[in-house]
Amino acid sequence: MALPPHVSTGPSAAPARQPVYALVGNPNCGKSTLFNALTGLKQKVGNYPGVTVEKKIGTTYSQHGQPITVIDLPGTYSLAARSPDEAVTRDVLLGRRADTAQPDRILCIVDATNLERNLYLVHQILDLGRPVILVVNMMDLAAQAGLTLRLARLEHELGLPVIACEAVHGRGLIELKLAMSRPDLPLSRHAWDVPAAIAPAVAELQASLTSNDRKSPLIARAEALLLLTDQDALRVAGSTPLCPRTVEILESWKKRWAAEGTDWAGTLVASRYEAIGHLATAVIQTSGTAGPTTSDRIDAVVTHQLWGWLVLGGVMTLLFLSIFTLAETPMNWIDDQAAALSTWVKHAMADGDLRDLITAGVIGGVGGVVKFLPQILILYFFIGLLENTGYMARAAFIMDRLMSRVGLNGKSFIPLLSSYACAIPGIMATRTIEEPKDRLVTILVAPLMSCSARLPVYLLMIAALVPGDRVPLATKVVIMILMYALGTFGAFGFAWLFKRTLLRGAPPLMIMELPPYRLPRLRDVALHMIERAWIFLRRAGTVILGISIVLWFLSAYPKAPAGVTDQQQLAQSFAGRAGHALEPIIKPLGFDWQIGIGLISSFAAREVFVSTMGVVFNAEAKDDDTTPLRQAMLNAKWPDGRSLFTPLTCFSLMIYYVFAMQCMSTIAVVKRETNGWEWPVFQTFYMTGTAWILSFIVFQAGRALGF
Amino acid sequence: MSRPPFDSRIPLCQLAAGATGRVCALTGDAHFCQRVREMGFGESAYVTKVSGSTTILCQVNGTRIALSHAAASSILVEQLGNLGPQKG
Numbered sequence: 033m034a035l036p037p038h039v040s041t042g043p044s045a046a047p048a049r050q051p052v053y054a055l056v057g058n059p060n061c062g063k064s065t066l067f068n069a070l071t072g073l074k075q076k077v078g079n080y081p082g083v084t085v086e087k088k089i090g091t092t093y094s095q096h097g098q099p100i101t102v103i104d105l106p107g108t109y110s111l112a113a114r115s116p117d118e119a120v121t122r123d124v125l126l127g128r129r130a131d132t133a134q135p136d137r138i139l140c141i142v143d144a145t146n147l148e149r150n151l152y153l154v155h156q157i158l159d160l161g162r163p164v165i166l167v168v169n170m171m172d173l174a175a176q177a178g179l180t181l182r183l184a185r186l187e188h189e190l191g192l193p194v195i196a197c198e199a200v201h202g203r204g205l206i207e208l209k210l211a212m213s214r215p216d217l218p219l220s221r222h223a224w225d226v227p228a229a230i231a232p233a234v235a236e237l238q239a240s241l242t243s244n245d246r247k248s249p250l251i252a253r254a255e256a257l258l259l260l261t262d263q264d265a266l267r268v269a270g271s272t273p274l275c276p277r278t279v280e281i282l283e284s285w286k287k288r289w290a291a292e293g294t295d296w297a298g299t300l301v302a303s304r305y306e307a308i309g310h311l312a313t314a315v316i317q318t319s320g321t322a323g324p325t326t327s328d329r330i331d332a333v334v335t336h337q338l339w340g341w342l343v344l345g346g347v348m349t350l351l352f353l354s355i356f357t358l359a360e361t362p363m364n365w366i367d368d369q370a371a372a373l374s375t376w377v378k379h380a381m382a383d384g385d386l387r388d389l390i391t392a393g394v395i396g397g398v399g400g401v402v403k404f405l406p407q408i409l410i411l412y413f414f415i416g417l418l419e420n421t422g423y424m425a426r427a428a429f430i431m432d433r434l435m436s437r438v439g440l441n442g443k444s445f446i447p448l449l450s451s452y453a454c455a456i457p458g459i460m461a462t463r464t465i466e467e468p469k470d471r472l473v474t475i476l477v478a479p480l481m482s483c484s485a486r487l488p489v490y491l492l493m494i495a496a497l498v499p500g501d502r503v504p505l506a507t508k509v510v511i512m513i514l515m516y517a518l519g520t521f522g523a524f525g526f527a528w529l530f531k532r533t534l535l536r537g538a539p540p541l542m543i544m545e546l547p548p549y550r551l552p553r554l555r556d557v558a559l560h561m562i563e564r565a566w567i568f569l570r571r572a573g574t575v576i577l578g579i580s581i582v583l584w585f586l587s588a589y590p591k592a593p594a595g596v597t598d599q600q601q602l603a604q605s606f607a608g609r610a611g612h613a614l615e616p617i618i619k620p621l622g623f624d625w626q627i628g629i630g631l632i633s634s635f636a637a638r639e640v641f642v643s644t645m646g647v648v649f650n651a652e653a654k655d656d657d658t659t660p661l662r663q664a665m666l667n668a669k670w671p672d673g674r675s676l677f678t679p680l681t682c683f684s685l686m687i688y689y690v691f692a693m694q695c696m697s698t699i700a701v702v703k704r705e706t707n708g709w710e711w712p713v714f715q716t717f718y719m720t721g722t723a724w725i726l727s728f729i730v731f732q733a734g735r736a737l738g739f
Numbered sequence: 740m741s742r743p744p745f746d747s748r749i750p751l752c753q754l755a756a757g758a759t760g761r762v763c764a765l766t767g768d769a770h771f772c773q774r775v776r777e778m779g780f781g782e783s784a785y786v787t788k789v790s791g792s793t794t795i796l797c798q799v800n801g802t803r804i805a806l807s808h809a810a811a812s813s814i815l816v817e818q819l820g821n822l823g824p825q826k827g
Contacts, residue, residue: 110777114770146802149779177801263772297769301776331789331803335796392797429805434792441807466770541771542807543778546796 052101053212054135056121056157058150059107060422060547061143062169067104068556070208075559087120087132094213103135106463109149111156111254112262113480114466122258125160126251131166137217140207141167141197144174145548148305155224155304158190159257161250163217166194167208172201174546177325189311191221200553224307227299229635230260233285237278246276260285261300265370327548331426335546340430347423351414352516352548353595355407356509362406370399373634389584397580397643402572404639407484411453412564422547429546438524439531441540444474448523451481452516455698457564459705464693469537469659473530475705476715478524479698482516482690489689492642495662497682509540519690522722575697579636580643583607587629587647602626602648605632621688621727622681624670629695638694680739684731691723752795752811754788760816761785767813772803775814780804786816 057063068075071090088104105124106117113119120129126136128406140157142150147168157164166186174181189192193211197204211217226234237256241247247255259282274282276679291294333339374391418424424446432442443465451458458478465471482490494508531537586607592600602608603625609634611625618628634641642661649664668676693699693716702712754760762784765772775781780799789796793820794813797804798820 109774114774146800149800149802152777152779171768205805213743262770297773298776298781301773301781305779305781327803331796337790425805429794429796432805433809436793436807442805466774538768539809540807541768541810541812541813542794543771543775543780543804545778546803546805548803597826 050099050101051137051212052133052135053123053137053139054101054103054105055123055139056105056140056153057107057151058109058143058146059148060106060545061141062199063104063107063141065553065556066141066167066169066197067102068559069199069202069205070102073559073562075563078720092209092212095210096213098213099678100212102139103132108153110261111152111258115464115471117463119453125157126255132195133534135162137163137165137212139165139167139212141169141199144168144170144196145177145179147174147181147316148308150155151308151311152304154307156254156257158220159254161219164192165208165211165217166190166192167197167199167204168194169197169199169203171196172198178319180319182315182317184302186315187309189221189314191218193217200550224304226257227303229289229294230300230303233260233281233296233707234279236285238282238584240275240278244277251639257300260296262297265353297658325548327422330549331546333425334426335429344427344430347418347427351411354414355410356512359406359410363403366399366403366405370403372394373399384590388588389581392647393580393584394577396646397583397640398572398577402569404484404488405568407487408453408568409561410486411567412561413557415450415453416560417552420492420550420552423551425546428544432542436539438528439537439539440470440473440527441542442658443542443544444470444527447474447478448481450482451478454483454485454568455479455481456701457693459698459701460706467537469535470530470540472711473527473535474705475702476530476711476718477523478526479693479695479715479719480519480526480691482519482639483695485695486515486689488639489634490643490686492665493682496665496677497679497686515686515690518687522691526718571697576637576640579633579640583633583640583644584647586610607648620732621724622678622684622731623688624676626668626676627685630689634694636696638689641689641694678739681729682733684727687730688727691719691726693719748815748819750812751788751797751806751814751816752792752808754786754816754818756788756790758818759785759787760818761813763817764815765813766815771809771813777778778804780814785819786814 037712055063055067067088067090070092074092075088075090090102090104092100092102094100103124105121108118108121110118111125123129124132124135125138138157138160140154142154154164156165168181168183168186171181181196183194183196193214195204195208195211197208199205204421214546224647225231234253234256237247237259239250241252241255242249245252272574286296325631374395377391377395381390415424418427427449428442428445430442433447435441435444443464446464447458447461449458451459455478458481459475462471462474462478465474490512495510497511498507569597587602587605589605592604605610607629608625614624614628614632615625618624623631629648630641630644633644645665646661649661649668665677666675670676699712699716702715703709748763749760751760751762762780762782764782765775778799779802780786784799787798789798791805793808795806795808797806797811
């Protein structure tokens with residue numbers, strides 16, 4: 033086969049620094065499993081600046097023990113990106129991102145059961161002229177499906193190392209590491225002829241990109257092909273605008289083709305598929321037609337009009353039951369440990385401000401938040417399991433019927449489900465939604481899903497709402513479900529409203545692959561859980577610790593003259609003054625200045641409300657440290673002697689927390705995601721405004737009805 | 740590829756469950772068409788509809804793909820009956 037002019041046969045220069053491999057592949061081809069198998073716990077999860085796409089970097093070792101960096105890039109079907117995470121893959125591979133060095137070598141992973149489609153991306157990547165190792169994963173599943181792959185032939189045709197692999201079972205990893213350890217890798221010998229109608233344009237664009245945009249010739253050719261594959265040249269160009277001359281050339285060719293009736297983009301795709309088709313015919317042998325697979329049989333039930341809903345309902349019920357029941361014991365344990373630590377400090381230290389800061393501020397504040405770790409772990413365990421088995425895509429498929437009624441598509445389901453744990457990963461998960469308006473609507477409504485940070489507030493309010501120590505579990509659960517339902521319906525309602533007003537758009541064109549069912553790989557699920565737990569603990573150790581200390585300071589200073597009661601001290605502290613200032617606004621909702629302190633402090637993070645109430649009301653609890661917070665709250669009164677935490681107030685407060693935007697981290701993520709303050713500010717106002725109005729209606733109507 | 744008579748082309752959403760068709764044209768949003776083609780779902784691909792009326796589930800080249808109603812209505816297919824070639 034003749035070599036194209038852009039490819040040299042010489043071995044690439046062995047990089048002096050630690051070699052960097054980029055791992056790329058289609059979604060659902062086992063990329064994450066391979067990444068985990070290669071790097072184990074040696075992973076670093078960060079963010080690409082400017083977008084909330086996760087940047088996963090790990091280290092693996094060559095056969096000689098030399099470290100090799102592996103960047104796990106988001107899965108994509110094509111380099112012509114349609115969503116922000118796909119754009120990251122494209123930009124890293126093209127060396128456009130200043131924050132990530134262009135990878136030296138590329139590890140392309142393909143699904144053996146669907147080689148033809150997976151080779152499309154490989155085909156585009158070969159144009160980049162970098163050394164590539166091709167990993168053909170899921171060889172076992174291909175064999176089960178009656179497919180025989182002649183990989184030696186594929187290796188010969190492409191001229192690059194092809195490794196058969198079963199990442200789930202760890203098979204093929206040694207061969208892969210051996211290939212990765214090679215100091216030199218050949219460049220692909222696979223050439224394809226750009227269709228005659230398009231070739232002159234590619235050459236002209238390549239020349240302009242080289243001379244005017246200062247791209248290296250190989251990258252320039254790949255960019256030229258991309259500019260012609262994607263209908264929207266500006267999107268392809270990304271953040272660095274193209275030189276006007278290049279744009280001019282592109283536009284003149286497009287005009288010419290439009291006049292001739294040439295579908296250039298379609299022609300390019302078809303021509304790549306033609307080349308891949310020849311390759312596939314030589315490589316893939318099908319032995320008879322296999323009957324319905326196990327996945328097909330499971331899908332017959334799971335995606336059924338009726339059974340599908342029942343299965344989804346069952347899974348969701350199991351998820352929430354587990355969160356509430358299984359987490360109880362470890363949560364109580366963490367609570368006890370925090371209390372024991374606090375008691376120990378009280379005995380070990382002399383009375384004073386520092387002791388108060390450590391016990392009430394640090395241990396009370398951070399402990400009150402860290403105890404939610406078990407629930408967060410359970411939620412991520414389920415999300416990890418659902419994604420790992422392939423069920424998550426089915427859930428999105430079933431939910432699409434419902435979501436399409438409010439103008440969203442099934443892809444918004446995963447972000448919204450994740451938001452039950454925390455809106456931040458939920459908002460980050462919106463990066464897979466291609467349509468910018470749908471993505472924005474999902475971001476705007478995601479924080480309405482009751483996240484785990486609201487749980488402590490609900491639990492505290494339910495404890496205060498339902499009197500008596502032995503409350504039937506059913507009552508608690510019903511109130512809890514009511515709050516979750518309120519948030520969920522709120523999210524759907526606002527999505528419907530936004531899609532009809534602010535962010536009007538065509539019905540979503542969703543296309544989503546449903547991967548075959550697989551047995552979950554617990555190692556991957558566990559890694560995912562550890563990663564999330566660490567992010568949560570880091571937040572508790574930094575943001576929440578800081579807030580707890582600041583809050584303690586605000587409620588302890590300025591010092592009142594000696595001899596006044598703790599309540600008088602609090603009333604004249606900075607926090608008390610802020611609460612008092614807020615009282616006229618929140619009094620119609622049934623809240624006093626002490627709750628006002630909680631609302632202000634929990635603007636940073638909702639769960640801080642509980643620790644604040646701890647600080648606020650323990651201050652009133654005189655010497656009796658063992659009085660549970662609930663009891664202290666029930667004893668709290670308005671100045672005229674009425675109870676503060678009446679059932680109606682508790683209800684109003686819960687409704688406030690369902691809707692109000694009380695999370696600085698979410699605001700920060702939305703700001704980063706939407707590239708400006710406009711949307712996070714709008715979101716804060718619409719959510720907190722709705723919260724105020726609904727709490728007002730509930731409290732005033734309740735009062736009028738005599739509650 | 741010879742163009743089939745117009746009346747034999749129906750949107751994918753109208754294809755009966757279990758029936759197989761061959762994609763003959765993609766209409767509508769250019770970005771969407773591009774992605775559909777890139778996923779191997781372009782003109783002349785064989786598609787078997789599995790189920791669905793609002794959200795469509797279908798099988799292309801051994802892969803299960805879900806499409807929203809709007810997406811499925813912009814893919815025109817030529818029905819081949821239940822005996823069309825299938826992979827996977």
